[in-house]
Amino acid sequence: MPVDVVVGAHWGDEGKGKIAAALSTDAHACARFQGGPNAGHTVVLPTGATLVLRSLPSGLAVGSAGVIGGGCVVNPAMLLDEISTVEAVTGSLEGRLVVSSRAHVITDEHLATDRGGGAVGSTRMGVGPAYAAKMQRSGVRMGDLVGPGEVPGVDPSLRARVKERLSDAVQDERPVIRGWIDAGLRVVAEGAQGARLDIDHGDYPFVTSSNTTVGAALTGLGLGPRDIDRVLLVTPTYVTKVGGGTLPHRLSRVPERLLRQRGNEVDGATGSVRDVARLDLRWLRAAAVLNQATGIILTKVDVFLDDHPLEVVGPDGDVVCLPWWTEQDAAAPLNSGPIRRFVALVEQAVGAPVVAVSHGPAVGDLAWT
Numbered sequence: 001m002p003v004d005v006v007v008g009a010h011w012g013d014e015g016k017g018k019i020a021a022a023l024s025t026d027a028h029a030c031a032r033f034q035g036g037p038n039a040g041h042t043v044v045l046p047t048g049a050t051l052v053l054r055s056l057p058s059g060l061a062v063g064s065a066g067v068i069g070g071g072c073v074v075n076p077a078m079l080l081d082e083i084s085t086v087e088a089v090t091g092s093l094e095g096r097l098v099v100s101s102r103a104h105v106i107t108d109e110h111l112a113t114d115r116g117g118g119a120v121g122s123t124r125m126g127v128g129p130a131y132a133a134k135m136q137r138s139g140v141r142m143g144d145l146v147g148p149g150e151v152p153g154v155d156p157s158l159r160a161r162v163k164e165r166l167s168d169a170v171q172d173e174r175p176v177i178r179g180w181i182d183a184g185l186r187v188v189a190e191g192a193q194g195a196r197l198d199i200d201h202g203d204y205p206f207v208t209s210s211n212t213t214v215g216a217a218l219t220g221l222g223l224g225p226r227d228i229d230r231v232l233l234v235t236p237t238y239v240t241k242v243g244g245g246t247l248p249h250r251l252s253r254v255p256e257r258l259l260r261q262r263g264n265e266v267d268g269a270t271g272s273v274r275d276v277a278r279l280d281l282r283w284l285r286a287a288a289v290l291n292q293a294t295g296i297i298l299t300k301v302d303v304f305l306d307d308h309p310l311e312v313v314g315p316d317g318d319v320v321c322l323p324w325w326t327e328q329d330a331a332a333p334l335n336s337g338p339i340r341r342f343v344a345l346v347e348q349a350v351g352a353p354v355v356a357v358s359h360g361p362a363v364g365d366l367a368w369t
């Protein structure tokens with residue numbers, strides 16, 4: 001069972017990109033299974049170089065192979081730009097990138113439809129309209145772009161660039177992934193967004209247009225449940241949100257501003273400032289149950305307030321003050337009494353083990369318990 005699935009517990013921006021990259025340093029491949037360039041996965045490399053990945057899987061940043069699965073939607077022009085940006089840091093992705101021929105294309109028409117963001121305050125990347133076209137059976141797929149037929153609605157010069165750069169990469173990803181699995185090679189399945197944005201299980205209608213929970217890793221990559229080893233649910237010590245809908249337990253102005261500054265809570269994909277709220281352990285538990293998480297990964301323990309303790313919403317809905325910790329605690333989280341008490345509180349409330357604690361933005365800032 002060589003597949004590890006990484007999913008977000010809330011509204012995205014939990015730090016999945018960094019976790020997927022860290023896992024991919026020991027894996028053969030990393031595969032995105034849903035969403036599109038509405039995602040913004042930030043990977044800070046040991047050299048200090050920072051990459052914000054929108055469509056490409058985060059493992060590519062650390063040298064693994066990468067797959068954009070059939071469950072994703074792709075903006076081809078953005079993808080070509082992103083490939084160039086990543087290649088400037090990592091060297092050529094030639095032979096390392098597979099783009100599913102079944103992934104749907106975000107067209108100019110989809111972008112125009114999504115331009116205002118609509119009532120849900122979308123990222124305006126055309127993701128919702130592209131998935132709508134897929135469901136209406138009127139979509140264009142990546143395989144169409146590199147194929148011989150007519151493709152109305154796609155600029156011919158863009159199509160020529162796609163053919164030139166991606167003809168080899170665009171293929172049926174399923175036999176490729178199956179080959180890796182059969183050879184016992186480890187694959188990281190990287191989710192985008194988070195459980196509260198799931199089209200079926202999230203806060204409808206303030207959701208994204210794909211499933212962001214574990215089942216999408218199967219349908220989006222052509223896997224079966226028995227392929228999965230670990231399901232890793234990523235949560236920060238506080239939660240953030242952009243776009244429409246309400247954010248329960250939002251912090252007051254001063255702590256929100258401090259956490260925003262210290263956590264650099266500006267959206268990687270859209271540049272919008274994120275609202276900040278207390279972590280609700282009841283929801284975290286629900287997300288763990290929904291995903292059947294085998295482990296929780298706690299992120300951003302290095303982002304905290306100096307003079308007042310961080311608060312979370314406990315199992316009974318009451319506000320719980322966390323034991324206060326310092327920079328030294330955050331630097332070595334597993335040796336820290338206060339952080340260990342927090343970990344114990346999470347494990348008890350959620351009913352799943354905390355398997356790793358992320359204590360800084362870089363890929364290496366991760367302590368496995």
Ligand code: IMP
Nearest residue numbers: 012038039121122123207208242243244
């Ligand atoms: P869409 O996915 O662009 O259609 O936007 C739908 C909702 O999901 C909006 O509230 C977005 O702000 C939110 N959203 C989509 N992708 C992300 C993400 O990667 N991080 C955080 N919020 C997201």
Ligand code: MG
Nearest residue numbers: 013040041268
């Ligand atoms: Mg993001």
